[in-house]
Amino acid sequence: MHTLEQLRSGALAGTVRLQLACGLTEFPPEIFDLADSLEILDLSGNALSTLPEDLPRLRKLRVLFCSNNRFTVLPAVLGACPALSMIGFKSNRIREVPAAALPPALRWLILTDNCLTALPATIGHCTQLQKLMLAGNQLTALPAELAACTRLELLRVAANRLTALPAWLLAMPRLAWLACAGNPFSTADEAAAAADATPDPIAWPRLEMAQRLGEGASGVIHEAALRQTGPQGGAAGQPVAVKLFKGAMTSDGLPRCELAACLSAGNHPNLIPLLGEVTGHPDGLHGCVMALIDPAFQNLAGPPSLASCTRDVYPAGKAFSQTVLLRLAYGIAAAARHLHERGIMHGDLYAHNILHTGRGDALLGDFGAASLYTRDSAQGEALERLEVRAFGLLLGELIERCVEVDASVLARLVELQGRCVQPVPGARPVFEDVARELALELEGLLAVG
Known part of the structure; x- marks a missing residue:
């Protein structure tokens, strides 16, 4: 993380990567002093709603992150940035993507957790596009022109308002990773799976939480001891791992959809064994209890x-x-x-x-x-x-x-x-x-x- 003081003093001259998160409401003009070197600019976690029209002066800029700001429109000036290939505007208030906002060299576009209802047909001109992340919007359809993006490999459209997956999408030659849960077309399958899944309920008081093992986009995993019920309930518990879901939108979709898939997966030697579903968490969080994996893995x-x-x-x-x-x-x-x-x-x-x-x-x-x-x-x-x-x-x-x-x-x-x-x-x-x-x-x- 850098500071405005460093930027303004010239201490960052020649830097390739700049990260500023200090309540910015306007784009600092001093950033243009880095035009000969800057390739990665991260302005996430500020209060920005616009970018300057002369942004293309940053002629080497390849990556721009502006997540968790106040944009309502994806800035059209992005399309004029000659080297820009990765754009990340997660968790803003974006309702519109102008046709001009998509640069020709675009490989990776992140618009997760916004308010989009449509994408422009010009996205089909982004023939280098490999990764498109749109989970948590209000899309009712995908533009057919997207089929021209034959390099597309990863697509996240979970938690939108899609009534169907178009046939052309599933025929795309390189698409390999797709997240599409939490849409109207998938509701019936999710409801049926939930009805079939019968996870063992594990009451929160039976879990003695210990060290944090890791954190992902959707939740935090802790080591814990699972105490038995009955006369032996006070004895040392079984070592387990507990994943508590954050309950917020992630880059992949909704944690509730992840939990439904976990509960429906059943047992297999090459899946992490699921022991049950957490019930009665004091903060209302959802979670699951899994076998604790040998650290050799x-x-x-x-x-x-x-x-x-x-x-x-x-x-x-x-x-x-x-x-x-x-x-x-x-x-x-x-x-x-x-x-x-x-x-x-x-x-x-x-x-x-x-x-x-x-x-x-x-x-x-x-x-x-x-x-x-x-x-x-x-x-x-x-x-x-x-x-x-x-x-x-x-x-x-x-x-x-x-x-x-x-x-x-x-x-x-x-x-x-x-x-x-x-x-x-x-x-x-x-x-x-x-x-x-x-x-x-x-x-x-x-x-x-």
């Missing part, structure tokens, strides 16, 4: 960076043996198959949402982008094949980092990966086929060993 990768946009960032030197690769890939494919059998699309099938051990044990987590759907339908099949592409991208990342692999096994994996990511969604395999092929490879490897 670590994240497979980190989330995408500003530079990688839609690709996870792996630790330098990360490598997998052939056996570990196959165990990881099969475990995640089997978990996804299980979810699809229950009418759940994970929506965020990424390495950064996978916990693993060095032996290849894998757990798929984070249901923040999950959506419920009807399986026996053309749309259900399309959603399943869409998610297979996400798995194919993951498999490609594992293959790239595999060492000491048998040439024939590698060839078959590369061929499978190619089928999973091919641009015609209907020609991709489903997870039942993917898991079966990986299981055969794993069995063959173990038989040889």
